[in-house]
Amino acid sequence: MKTSFKVISTLIFATFLIVSCSRKKDNFISRNYHAVTAEFNALYNGYNALEQGRSNLNESYFDDYWNVLPIERMQVTDEIMLPGESKNEDFSKAEDKAIKAVQKHSMDFGGKEKNPQIDEAYMLLGKARYFDQRFIPALEAFNYILYKYPASDKINQAKVWREKTNIRLENNELAIKNLKRLLFQEELKSQDLADATSILAQAYLNIKVVDSAVAQLEIAATATKSNEERGRYRFIQGQLYNELGYKDSANLAFDKVIELNRKTPRIYMISAHLEKVKNFDYEQGNKLEVSELLAELEENRENRPFLDKIYHQIGAYHLRNNSDSLAVAYYNKSLRTRSKDKILNARNYEILGDMNFDKSLYREAGMYYDSTMTSLNQDSKPYRIIKRKRDNLADVIYYEAIAQVNDSILHLVNLPEADKVAFFETFIEKLKQKAEEEKEEQERQEALDRNKGLITGGGIQGRPLNTPGGAPSQGSLFYFYNPTTVAYGKNEFVKIWGDRAQEDNWRWSNKSSSGAGNSNSGSEDILAAATEEELYDPQFYLSKIPSEEKEIDSISKERNYAYYQLGLIYKEKFKEFSLAKVKFQDLLKSNPEERLVLPSKYNLYKIYEALGENDEANIAKSEIIKNYPESRYATILSNPELASQFDEESPERLYERLYEQFENQEYDIVISKSEEYINSFDGESIVPKFELLKATASGRLYGYEAYQKAINYLAVTYANTEEGQQAQHLQTNILPKLASKDFVEESNDTSGNFKVIFKFENLETEAVLNFQKTLDEVLKNIKYYELTSSIDVYNASTKFVVVHGFKNGQVASTFDQLLTKEDKKKIKEPYFAMASANYQIVQVHKNLDAYLNVDNN
Template sequence: MKTPFKAILAIVLSTFFVVSCSRKKNNFVTRNFHAVTAEFNALYNGHVALEQGRISLNEAYFDNYWEVLPVERMQIVEDNMAPGQSPRNESFTRAEEKAAKAIQKHSINIEGKEKNPQIDEAYLLLGKSRYFDQRFIPALEAFNYILYKYPASDKINQAKVWREKTNIRLDNNELAIQNLERLLRQEDLEGQDLADATSILAQAYLNTKVIDTAITQLKIASKATKSNEERGRYLFIQGQLYNKLGYKDSANVAFDKVIALNRKTPRIYMITAYIEKIKNFDYENGDKLEVRELLSELEENRENRPYLDKIYHQIGEYYLKNNLDSLAIVHYNKSLRTNTKDKLLKARNYEILGDINFDKSVYREAGAYYDSTMTNLVLNSKPYRTIKRKRDNLEDVIYYEAIAKVDDSIMNLVNLSEEDRVAYFESFIEKLKIKAEEEKEREEAAKRNSGLVTVNNALGGASGIKSGGNQGALFYFYNPTTVAYGKNEFVKVWGDRTLEDNWRLSNKGASGIVAASDNSVLDLASEEEKFDPQFYISKIPSEEKQIDSISKERNYAYYQLGLIYKEKFKEYGLAKNKFQNLLESNPEERLILPSKYNLYKIYEALGENGEATIAKNEIIAKYPESRYATILNNPDQASERDENSPESLYEALYEQHVKQEYAEVISKSENYINIFDGEPIVSKLELLKAIATGRLHGYEAYGKAINYLAITYANTPEGKQAQNIETNILPKLAEKEFVVENDSITNNYKVIFQFKSQESDKILEFKKILDEVLKDMRYYTLKSSVDVYDVNTTFVIVHGIKNAQVAKTFDQLLTEENKKKIKEPYFSIASANYQIIQIHKNLDVYMNKDNN
C-alpha cells in the first residue's frame, strides 16, 4: 500500500511543479511560485551583491573637502574609456546578472501585461547595478522601462528618482529638475523617498549654480532621511554652501548640527565641521584662546589620530594668522609627516611653506617647496599652472645663487693664507674622523646583531618565533635588540639623517665644506688623502687665469641676481647688497656702470636720497658720454622713448633683419652684445644674430650659434627656445638629399634669376620690370620676390608655377616684346629643393645635377 501511495504522491507533486514552472499561465500558483522564487533567490542575491559593490565604492571614494562635497559619494572614472566600456566591478556585474536572470526565468508576460509582481523590482535592480557600473544610458533604459510598463508599481517613485539621478550623471540637469519638481508636486513623498528625491534635486541645483535652492532641498533631505550618515553629509554640505554665499553664522549653525551627531555619523564629518568653524573664526574680535584650546583638544583626542593631517594643518593656519611663523612651520611639517592621502592638503602645506620662504627671500628653499607642491597637483590644472609660474620665476635666482655660493666658497679659500687653509682643513678632517669612527662602530654593531634576534637569542624565523609554551615573540619595537639592529641597518643604508622632511635626498649629508655623498673631490680621494690637509689644499685653484675666470663668473652671477631682485621681486635690499658686493669685487669694466646706475635707482626706491645723489653725481662725472648720464642729466625726458635704449636698438635691428640685411644684423648684434653685456636684452640679440647667421651662412653655422645660445643663456626664454630648436628643429633640417622633381611628387616650382649681392640697384630695377611682365601674363597668376642666398649672391624668384616643364621653359610664356625685357639667365627648382639649398647653401651641388 505504501509504495503505490508514494509513487502517486511523487507524480502529483511533479505535476504540480511542472504546472507551476510554466510562465504561460496566469493563475495563483504560477504567479506566487515565480514571485517567491525570484524574490528569495535571484533578487536576494542580486541585492546582496549590489550592497557589497556600494560599500566598496564608498571605501574607495576619497572626498575632497576643499570643495563643496557632492551629495552622492561615487567616483566617476573617465580616463581612457572606450565607447561602451565601463569600470567593471564584479559585485555590480553579479547584481546585473541576477536581475537579468530573474527577468528571463520568472517573468510572466501574458498579452503584454506582467503578472509577476517582483519583475519591477528586478528592473530596478538592473538599473541600479548599471548606474553604479557607470553605464548610464543602459541604466536609463531600465528605469524608463519600469515607468512605461509598471505605472502602478509600488517602486514607481524610486524608479523616477533613480532616473533623474542618471539624467544628472548625463548632464541633463534641467530635465532632472523639471521631473523632480513635478514628482514632489504630484506625489506625497515621505521618509527615505522624500530624502532621496530632495537630495538629488539639490545636486541638480548645485550643478546649475542655484545655491540657495539647493540649501532648501538639503534641509528637507536632512530631516527626512533615515540614515544618520546621510544626515551628517547633507548638513555638512549645507554649511559649505552657506560659506560659499558668505553667510558664516548660518554655516556655523549647520556645522554645529553635524558636530551634535557625534558618533552617529562618520567622524570625518565632525572633525571637518570643527575645522570649517575654525576657518570662519574672526581673528580680530574673537576669543583666540578658546580656538587654541579647541585645536589642542582635537589634537590630543586619541580618536582623532586618523585626522591629524587636517588638524595639524589647521593649527598651522591658526599660528600663521597670528604671525607666529615658526610655530606654523612646525605644524605644517607635522601635517606632512602624517603621510596624508589628501594630495590637495599636501600641496597646500608645501605651497604655504614655499610662500613663507619666498616672503623671507629664501628663494632656493621656496623653489624646492613649489616643486613638491606641483607633484601633488593634477598636471596642467589651473592650480598646477599657477604654482609652475611661481617656480619658473625662481629658476634664474636659484641658478645664479648656486653659482655665487660655490664661487664665493672657492674665492674665500683662494684668499686665505697658507696657515689659515691648513687650520680650516684640519678642522674639516677632524669632523671626517669623528664621522668615520661612528660609521665603524655602526658596522661593528651591525655584525654583532646580524639577524633579527628575540629576547632569548632565538632567530626570528619559522622555527624560532616562540621560546616557551606561554610566551610568544615580542613585538618588534618592544625588543631592544631588534630595534638596535634596525637602527643600525637604517644608518648603514641611509647614513645619519635628522628627522625632517625630504630626509632621503642625497644632499642631507654631513655639514662642512663638502658632503661625502655629493662631493667629487672627496669621492676621488684615497683613504690616506681623505685625512691629509694638503690633498684639499692642492685642489684650490692657483693659476691666475683660472682664478680670474671664477671671479668673473661670480661677479656676473652677482649682477644677474641684483637685476632679478630689483626688477622681478622688488627686493631692493637684497639687490643693493648684490650690486655693492659686485663693485667691491674688482669687476669687469662692462659691469661697473650699469651696476652703479642700478644702485642709484635702488637708493631712490629705498628713499636713501643722499646715497642716490652721490651715485648720480659719480655717473655724470666719470661717464659723461654714456646713455645713463644722458638720462640723469635730462630727467624730464626719462619717461620718453630713448632712441639709444637697448629696446629701441633691438627693434631697429629687427627691422633690418626683416629686410634681409643679414650681414649688417650680425655685425651690429655683436657690437650691441658687447655694449649691453649683462643686460636682459643680450639673449634677444644673440637669438637674432643666430637666426641671421643661419639665413646667411647655412645650417652648420646656425647649429653652432644655437648651441652657444642654449648653453650660455640656458635660463633665459631665448636660451630655452634655442634648446628646443636644437632638440626638435635642427634634426628635421639636417636632410641634404634633393627630392626628385616630378609632378607626381611635388607640384610647386620656382624660377630663379641669380645676381651678385652688390648689384642692389640692378636687382631692384629687374624686379620692377619682372613684376610688370608677370602682371600681363595670361592664364597664370605669378608673383616675384627677392631672397638673399649668401654674402655674394641674391635671388629674384618667380612663385606660383605648378608644373616642372612650365618652370623649365618659363621664357616660352613670355611674349616677344617681354622676352626683350627679360634677358637674364634663369634656372627652375622645386620648392622643396629650394628650401634645402637655402638651409645648406649647396647650390653648386644642385646645379651639377641634371635638372635644368
C-alpha cells in the same frame, strides 16, 4: 507495492508542480513561484553584488574637501570600455543577475507583466549600469520601467534614478524640469523625497544656481533616513553658504554636522570643525576658545587619521596670528603625516615656500615650490602658477649658488697656510665623526635585518655563500626583493654620490645632479674620488685649492658676474632694493672688471633713490658724471630732460630696430650689429636676446650648421635665462627634426604644395623688387589659381623670388604655359619648380646645388 506507490505519487506531484510553475501559465502557483524565486535568488544575489560594488566605490573615492563636495560619492572617469567590459566585476555580476531574473522569471501575458519582481529586476539592471558608468544603457533600463510598469511601486524611484543619469549625461536643465514636476505632482516617501531633492541640488550646482541648491539640500537633509547622507548634505550646505559669503549660516550648518557626532562618518565632523575655524573672526572672536578647540582636536586619539588636516589648520591659525615659527612647525607636522591628500601637501609646501620667499630666502623657497609641483597635476592652473613662481627664482638660485661656492673658494685662497691646515683638520674631524655615526647606523640596521631573518649563513640577505648551485635557502630573500634594504641602499648612494641620472659615465663630476642650488656638488665629487688615506689627509684638500693666478682670476670674475646678476634680479624682478644694494656694493669692493663698474654704480644710484637715501644717491650721481662723462648714464643723469630722447639708444630700442631689420631679411646687418651690441651691453639682461636674434639670423643666412653651433653656444652660456631655455628646447626638440638633408620624391609628394622659384645672384635689391612687382602684375592675369609672390634670401649673394599657391607639381613645372603671350615677354628669367618640403630643406641646409643635380625638374 506500498513503496512503489509512494515513488509514483511523488513523481506525479513533482510533474504537476513543475507544469503548474511554467512561465507560460498565468496561475497563482506560477506567479508566486517565479516572484519568490526571482526575489530570493537572482535579485537577492544581484543586490548583494551591487552593494559590495558601491562599498568598494566609496572606499576608493577620495573627497576633495578644498572644493564643494559632490552630492554623490562617485568618481566618473573618461576611460573608454569595450563592449562586454566592465569597470567593476561586482556591477557586472549584479547586471547579470538582473538579466537572469528577467530571462527566467518574466511572465508577460498580453503585454502585461504578471511577475511583480520584474520591475525590481530592471531597477537593479539600471543601477548596476549607472554605477558601472554606462549611463546610456542605464537610462534605457529606467525608461523601460516608466514605459512598461506605470503602476509599479518603484515608479518614483525609477524617475529619480532616470534624472540622476540625465545629470551624469550633463542634461541638467532636463533633469531639473522633470524633478520639479515629480515633486509637484507626487507625494513622495521620505527617502525618495531626499533622493529627489538631493540630486536636484546637484543639478542646480552644475548650472551654478547655488541658492536653489541650498534650499533643496535643506529638504534632503531633513527627509533622509541615513545619517551618513544627512551629515554630507549638511556639510555641503555649509560649504555653499561660505561660497555665498554667509559665514553665520555656514557655521550653523557645520554645527548640525558636529551634533551628529558618531552617527555620521567622523571626517564630516572633523572637517566641519576645521571649516568653522576658517570662518573665525580674528578681529573680534575669542582666540582662546579656538586655540583650545584645535588643541582638543589634536590630542583626541580618535582623530589620528585626520591629523594632516588638523595640523594644517593649526598652522594656518598661528600664521594668521603672526606666530611664524609655530606655523612652520605645524605645516611640517602636517607634511610628516604622509597625507594622501595631494592638494593639502601642495598647500603646505606652497605656504612654506611663500614664507621663505617673503623672508628673501629664495633658494629655500625654490625647493618648496619644487615639492609643491610634485603634488599637483601638470595640466592644472595651480601647477602653472607655481611653475611661474619657480621659474622666476631659477636665476636667483643659480647665481646665489655660484656666489656662495666661489666666495668660499676665494676665502680659502686668501687664508694663511696655517689657517688653511686648521680649517681642513676641523673638516676631517667632522668627516670622521660622520663616518662613525654612519657605521653605527649600518650596524644597527644589519642587526635589525638579522633579527628579521634577512641575513643568515654569512651571505647577503639570506643567501648562504656556499649554497650548492647558488640557490637561496628556504625562507631567504634576495637583496633587491627586500624594500627595507633597497631603500637603505638608495639613501647611502645619494649620500655618497648625490642625485645622479641613470646614464653612462655617471660617476664623472660633470654628471652630478643638474639644477640650480647644488652648491656642494664639487666637494661631493672630491670626496667621492678620494681614497681612504686621502680622505683624512689635510694635504689632499690643500692640493685642491686653486693656486694659479689665471684660475683664481676666472673664479673671481664668475663670482663678480653672479653678484651683478643678483643685484639686477633683486632690483628689477623682486623690488628687493636692500638686497640689491648689498650685492652691488659687494661687487664694487671685489675689484670687478671695468664693464661691470659703471652699470653697477648707476643701479646703485637708482636703488638709493628708491630707498630714499638721497645723500648716497647724490654722491653716486656726481661720481658717474665726473668719472664717466661720455657714457649714456652720465648723459641721462646730467640732462634728465633729454632722457626720453636718449631712450632711443637704449638696449631695448636698439633691439626693436634690429628685429625690424631681421624681419626685412637683412641678416648680414643683423649679425654684425648683434655682435656690436653684445659687446657694448655685456653683463646686461638684454644680451641673451641679441644672441638669440644673431643665432636665428645666422641660420637663415648660413644654414643648419651655423644655426646649430649658435644655438648650442646660447644654451650653454645663458642656460638660466628665458632665451637659454628656449635654445635648449630648440636643441632638444627642433634641431633633430631639421637635421635630415634627404629630399622627398616629388613625383610621390601628396602634400599639394609646390613653389616656382626665380634665382638672382649678385643683383641689386632694387632690381629684384622691380622684378617682383612685374611678376605680381602677371600673376593677377592667371585664372583658376590664387598665386602670390615673396622675396626670400638664400645666402649673402643669392635671393629667390618665389611664387606660392601651386597644388600640383606638373602645373608648377609648366608655369610659363599659364602666361599669355604678352606676359611671357615680361617674364623671361629662367625658373625651376620645387615641392615646399624640399624648399624648406634647401633653405635650412643651403644645398640648392645638390637639389638641382637631382632629376627633379
